[in-house]
Amino acid sequence: MGHINIKLADLIFEKGKSKNKVCYHCEVQRTQLNNYCNNKVSRVDLALMARVCEYLDCDISAILEYVSDEEDLNAKETKESEAAEEEKKD
Template sequence: MSKIRIELERVLAEKGVSKTQLCYACRLQRTQLNNYCKNKVVRVDLHTLAKICDCLECGIEDILKLEADEE
């Protein structure tokens, strides 16, 4: 079964934005952001993803990746 992978940490590094800066700009709790960065989110909040994309000036396709099943 394919799965969706969150690559927020990579995008932050590419854009040169710290987690602290993103938390402040998007009004996110650090724990919430860390869960997105570590791909530990169980229920994705679309409003939060939209805020992150706006702040990082990127598309959702830059953050979410579909990993094909390796069978």
């Protein structure tokens, strides 16, 4: 079974916002925002996601992404082969 990847940290950076501003405008505690940024939530607060989408002027798909097991496995294999190539260079 695949999983949901939360891309909030990247989006905040791309939009040029600070976590402090997001916390203030979206009425969320810093700890909770950090949990979203670090993919450490098991239940997504849809009201919070709506506030974040409004503040960052984005669609929910810019924040949440479904990753299938196959995509996850392919990404892992790619990282491992890149690491092996780097070791060969050294």
